[in-house]
Amino acid sequence: MPKAYPYVGPKEIAARASGSVPGTVFSSADDLAAWVQAAETSRGRVTAMFVVDAAGRLRLADRRSEHVACAGGSPVLAAGEITLSIRAGRVVAEGVSNQSTGYCPEPESWPAVSAALAAAGVEPPEGYSTELSFRRCPRCDQINVIKDQLLECAVCGSALPMAWNLGPATEV
Numbered sequence: 001m002p003k004a005y006p007y008v009g010p011k012e013i014a015a016r017a018s019g020s021v022p023g024t025v026f027s028s029a030d031d032l033a034a035w036v037q038a039a040e041t042s043r044g045r046v047t048a049m050f051v052v053d054a055a056g057r058l059r060l061a062d063r064r065s066e067h068v069a070c071a072g073g074s075p076v077l078a079a080g081e082i083t084l085s086i087r088a089g090r091v092v093a094e095g096v097s098n099q100s101t102g103y104c105p106e107p108e109s110w111p112a113v114s115a116a117l118a119a120a121g122v123e124p125p126e127g128y129s130t131e132l133s134f135r136r137c138p139r140c141d142q143i144n145v146i147k148d149q150l151l152e153c154a155v156c157g158s159a160l161p162m163a164w165n166l167g168p169a170t171e172v
């Protein structure tokens, strides 16, 4: 079952994002290609922010945006960063991560990304190219990205739980 992840980041960022336009949804592969072309850097690729919204649709926004703005403040099935390029007229996903400290989605959110990419006309890669594991410190509330499987809070040194604890995520 896919899970919907609520926003868990700082409230002031959510407040700042509340008036902004959500990330772009694409009705066709051509639409998406035009977006990538318009955003492309000189090296022919663009790294954008993405969410998969509760309806399973891919939404893209500028990388300097916020995931909560990209999602219109709503829960998401997945969130992270995606690098896109155009080869032979088709959009290619070169890399996808679940890097979103606003939503802290689990690595298990990948199937939602895969399905959303396929629906947007992009052949999905095998999985996240960069896969992050998030935990909230039970003592100081800091959101940690687990590095080298070290379950220790970077701020206060407390032990972090084995299981993802940024919830409550709901099954959809």
Ligand SMILES: [Zn+2]
Pocket: 137, 138, 139, 140, 141, 142, 153, 154, 155, 156, 157, 158
């Ligand atoms: Zn801590």
